[in-house]
Amino acid sequence: MSLEITSVNKSFCGWTKHYTHRSTALNCDMRFAIYLPPQTANGQKVPVLYWLSGLTCTDENFMQKAGAQRIAAELGVAIVAPDTSPRGVGVADDDGYDLGQGAGFYVNATQAPWNRHYQMYDYVMNELPQLIEATFPVSDKRSVFGHSMGGHGALVLALRNPDTFQSASAFSPIGNPVDCSWGQKAFAAYLGKDKGAWADYDASLLMRKAKGAVPVLVDQGEADDFLEEQLKPETLEASAKESGYPLKLNRREGYDHSYYFIASFVEDHLRFHAKHLAT
Numbered sequence: 677m678s679l680e681i682t683s684v685n686k687s688f689c690g691w692t693k694h695y696t697h698r699s700t701a702l703n704c705d706m707r708f709a710i711y712l713p714p715q716t717a718n719g720q721k722v723p724v725l726y727w728l729s730g731l732t733c734t735d736e737n738f739m740q741k742a743g744a745q746r747i748a749a750e751l752g753v754a755i756v757a758p759d760t761s762p763r764g765v766g767v768a769d770d771d772g773y774d775l776g777q778g779a780g781f782y783v784n785a786t787q788a789p790w791n792r793h794y795q796m797y798d799y800v801m802n803e804l805p806q807l808i809e810a811t812f813p814v815s816d817k818r819s820v821f822g823h824s825m826g827g828h829g830a831l832v833l834a835l836r837n838p839d840t841f842q843s844a845s846a847f848s849p850i851g852n853p854v855d856c857s858w859g860q861k862a863f864a865a866y867l868g869k870d871k872g873a874w875a876d877y878d879a880s881l882l883m884r885k886a887k888g889a890v891p892v893l894v895d896q897g898e899a900d901d902f903l904e905e906q907l908k909p910e911t912l913e914a915s916a917k918e919s920g921y922p923l924k925l926n927r928r929e930g931y932d933h934s935y936y937f938i939a940s941f942v943e944d945h946l947r948f949h950a951k952h953l954a955t
């Protein structure tokens with residue numbers, strides 16, 4: 677399996693690194709970032725927290741803007757941040773920022789032309805963790821978190837795979853994608869018009885009937901421009917109430933949708949995950 681390092685920066689006595697590799701699931705070259713905390717310098721295996729970014733992001737936004745490395749170094753947790761979609765010449769795309777390259781929605785597309793490359797669910801669930809665990813000094817303990825489209829992806833991964841993840845969290849997740857324009861546009865394109873196939877990728881619908889219980893933390897800014905039209909945290913809360921799901925959802929006064937919000941609360945999320953990854 678080809679793996680090429682494209683940058684390395686020392687950070688809080690650990691290393692933020694970016695790589696490219698050939699992805700079998702996505703049928704193209706992919707990029708990801710990894711933060712390796714200082715504990716890995718002598719070969720100690722650390723647990724891994726996967727970060728899934730939002731619309732228009734790449735493998736760079738979180739590592740550059742969230743300020744997570746200081747606490748990850750203290751806690752001895754690696755963070756892996758993949759790109760948000762397959763990319764490249766020959767990979768299907770759309771003029772909108774909310775479909776195509778930069779907007780993979782962490783689903784396995786079934787519809788042409790998207791199904792040739794857009795298999796992001798398989799990539800983040802299987803191919804990428806296998807590559808990470810075979811390459812770096814990490815254990816097989818995994819948790820997942822993300823933002824907006826990536827918050828949706830993180831919740832869906834954990835709700836569908838309760839035995840794989842120790843914990844999940846999200847900033848401003850798209851909480852009920854079958855019922856907002858971002859989700860409807862992407863799901864119609866990737867999964868087709870039959871809404872029966874959409875339910876497997878909707879955190880609110882999955883949480884309503886969830887049996888396994890991966891603990892979930894959500895932070896949502898109250899001054900987020902996308903709150904009412906796209907994110908719908910109240911639907912997630914209603915689902916958790918119905919099934920008795922262990923969801924903690926904080927509403928944060930005055931915070932918007934940006935990485936300024938994420939940077940303000942990322943420490944809480946890292947400590948939440950570290951506690952569950954240690955058990």
Ligand SMILES: N[C@@H](CCC(=O)N[C@@H](CS)C(=O)NCC(=O)O)C(=O)O
Binds near residue numbers: 730741773823824933
């Ligand atoms: N209206 C925005 C929507 C995209 C957006 O807000 N993206 C969020 C995730 S949903 C983000 O993290 N952007 C990149 C950044 O802030 O670094 C645009 O057109 O770019």
